[in-house]
Amino acid sequence: MRGKMEGMTATSMLPVVAPETEAACCPPLVREAATDPEVARDLAHVFKALGDPTRVQLLSIIAAHDGGEACVCDLTDPVGLSQPTVSHHLKILVDAGLLTREQRGRWAYYSLVPGALTRLADGLSDVAPAPR
């Protein structure tokens, strides 16, 4: 079981889609029934991050961008939202383990966490192992 950390800030919490912290080269991964409230909560956390059209767009735009990375200023225009709002959404995606942030000079570059979406797709089969 996955410990009982309740009052967590959601910043330290990096779920199924474990990011670059910890060498997770050969993911044993959860492979636990999502019936478990813990597992369900972690999965839902990532799905909630994807549960907003703006954030789906942001991910997609970043992925399609040169070098697979983009700074905030590249993103405000395409989604048509203010800089604080875009920054807010990006933070949520980073907290969910879907994006990484890298500060370079004045700019903050966001890029996709390599296997994140793939691992998330795997997580889907934890929800319903064999759709038979």
Added chain:
Amino acid sequence: MRGKMEGMTATSMLPVVAPETEAACCPPLVREAATDPEVARDLAHVFKALGDPTRVQLLSIIAAHDGGEACVCDLTDPVGLSQPTVSHHLKILVDAGLLTREQRGRWAYYSLVPGALTRLADGLSDVAPAPR
């Protein structure tokens, strides 16, 4: 102003994970960049449905249940919520195209839409085609 489909019931809207209506045997599927606001909105709609721990649990419990189906009375106890609340969550999952509802006698049986999660996993690769 923030997009002009505010008063939508989310009942008529059946996104990527097209349900049993329409024989969708050989999904041509979206395969469009999720950069498109339309596509992003449809994807986000399904992800939002999965963005709640209770709903993830419900899906998982139903999938693991005898015959891959369960009635509301089977579900209230495991998630520890009231019957109206569970009913509400189930409706959201049905609207998202993840569950189907079948009335048999006094009971309403819910079961997973066969390829729904698989198709959703495919939708993930529309977000970021090649993580390369």
Added chain:
DNA sequence: GCGACGCATCGGCAGACTTCGATCTGAGGA
């Protein structure tokens, strides 16, 4: 050092979400 720039954070507002008890509806059984 100073101003400009890119971005994060804060404060606040409006709307949406989750949850419940109460109630309504429809199917079965006596």
Added chain:
DNA sequence: TCCTCAGATCGAAGTCTGCCGATGCGTCGC
């Protein structure tokens, strides 16, 4: 027919979310 039961729907309360303008913070160029 009437009662009971499974489930949906309603209305309300509390919380969370998405959005913005204002502001704070660190970096760069002068």
